[in-house]
Amino acid sequence: MAYAQPGYDESYISRGWLVLAPNGGCDQFDSALHLSVFWYYAETNQYKVSKHVKNINMWGNVRPDKQFWIATNSFNFINNLNEKPxxxxxxxxxxxxxxxxxxSKDSELDETLTIEADGINVSQSFSSGQ
Known part of the structure; x- marks a missing residue:
């Protein structure tokens, strides 16, 4: 997940990873965050398709809006988009x-992303908090 760093122009934080349970979801990302918009990217661990073929499914990178740094293990990076990466x-x-x-233009966003098993589709449901 990535989001604008409060008080800094064009500075974002990218954080990960959340571990999703198959067919079960996960807990809220961070209850201290109160965002009106965020960016997302997800991927599976590498898995074996056949004896010589391995695959990784990815979501959120088909029509990306911004690029952010991620890492293999847990990470928390500051991404300054006005600077050369x-x-x-x-x-x-x-x-x-x-x-x-x-x-959300008027208030913070309460959004649920459903990451489909096909490795492509994500559905979003949301409500604006009052």
Missing amino acids: SRPGDPGARLVGFTRSVE
Whole structure:
């Protein structure tokens, strides 16, 4: 997940990873965050398709709005979009495209992303908090 860093122009934070249970979802990402918009990217661990073929499914990078740094393990990176991207200290870090969520203009966003098993589709349901 990535979101604008409050008080800083064009500075974003990318954080991960959430572990999703098959058919079960996960807990709220961070109850201290009060966002009107965020960006998302998801991927599976590598899995075996056949004896010599392995695959990784990815969501949120088909029509990305912005690129953010991610890493293999847990991460929390500051992404300054006005600066030339420099690799964070993590040797496994890489830039990937993230997709923008629905934006709430009047209040914070309460959004649920449903990541489909097909490795492509994501559905969004949301409500504006009052």
